[in-house]
Amino acid sequence: GAVVSQHPSRVICKSGTSVKIECRSLDFQATTMFWYRQFPKKSLMLMATSNEGSKATYEQGVEKDKFLINHASLTLSTLTVTSAHPEDSSFYICSAWNSAEVHEQFFGPGTRLTVL
């Protein structure tokens, strides 16, 4: 299957700082990327849907000003957690999908964010 990478795999930051997480589709063009958040012993919760060249669509309850998503190219989407707080500590996972080719989402390995 197609490969999706995330960078960094782990990040530790101080409260109040911003953190950027990158999601890249390595061998295909992703018209859509999804960002998920996973709490311990919880399922993956969809945060937002990101379409290349347009604004992201956020799920109910997700603060768009806190979780900035940019999908500037067909192979890269970024999630920026602004003014991070300890409650933002979580595992963030992206997936990528190309509607014209394969009707399957391909997932990145995830990024563990710890806010001190």
Next chain:
Amino acid sequence: GNSVTQMEGPVTLSEEAFLTINCTYTATGYPSLFWYVQYPGEGLQLLLKATKADDKGSNKGFEATYRKETTSFHLEKGSVQVSDSAVYFCALSDWGGSEKLVFGKGMKLTVNP
């Protein structure tokens, strides 16, 4: 809204044991159903899927049948291997797997030799 309920575990089995992971769903429409697997240190991978009632998805010895009457999509494997140790997620989407996925909580399986 749509939701997925699955066994949470963790579950530990011996090699060659029979595996069943229960999954039930609620959906407003006619969803597609999926099982994803996450091996240690890796991203989620699609294990199998079914898009309509009575469809059976199968892959790597795993099977699951879309049961509309019981709103279930239980995962089974007749003889597990150590390499099957992973976290298994049941999921649904409203259409074709390309729309939003709703996941169960995941179940960690450990298979001992």
